[in-house]
Amino acid sequence: MTTADVRSNDASEIAGVKNVDMKVEVVVIPISDVDRAMEFYRSLGWRLDADFPFDNGFRVVQFTPPGSGCSVQFGKNITSAAPGSAQGLYLVVSDIQAARDELVARGVEVSEVFHAGTPGAQFQPDGTSGRVSAPASDHTSYGSFATFSDPDGNGWLLQEVTTRLPGRIDAAERAFTSTADLASALRRAAAAHGEHEKRTGEADPNWPDWYAAYMVAEQAGTELPA
Secondary structure, three states: OOHHHHHHOOHHHOOOOOOOOOOOOEEEOOOOOHHHHHHHHHHOOOEEEEEEEOOOOOEEEEEEOOOOOOEEEEEEOOOOOOOOOOOOEEEEEOOHHHHHHHHHHOOOOOOOOEEEOOOOHHHOOOOOOOEEEOOOHHHOOOOEEEEEEOOOOOEEEEEEOOOOOOOOOOHHHOOOOOHHHHHHHHHHHHHHHHHHHHHHOOOOOOHHHHHHHHHHHHHHOOOOOO
8 A cells, every 4th residue: 555545545444443532632832921821811711720830840731711622731841832933723613703702801802803805814914915804704604713812922713613514523422512502503593493484484393303403413514404
């Protein structure tokens, strides 16, 4: 088997090789002042998981965003990367405007909600041409963004995701990570169900089943009920 053959096949199809679960647990971000960074990430409402200082000068701090399975770490003697050099750190949200409003209320300087008028514009600095002010048309999933930075300049990218791309979610592991995400999903299902009843011209007494089918399909990225 050649390298090209390996690249062209899904890892699960390689004979004799078993997939081992590998979950992204932590992303390290480079900062210059640990206490200042702690104050900032605490102000976001993120959970402080650890703050471990050691006698040799090593210190590790970990925060986790609400609803996230992945955390961030920073500290002293933890990375040689230049402070502020981490860019394009994704924070996926189900309601981009609500997420931005919360950050603003917490005193964070956040860009306006925008969509990319040219491919990749979401990764360019705020104010760069290519960003179109306003959410994506009809709030297309994966299409609306907002950005902010921590005191060192590490750049965070909010992205609104409502319907996942096919295959992105394991069918056996569908779940909502917070009440806010569940509430947003219910609101989208309610709006879609309203259109469904307009098309059929009658009230749907089995709306709970329809809601459930819609929410499961939306999260899994499969065909939505009509």
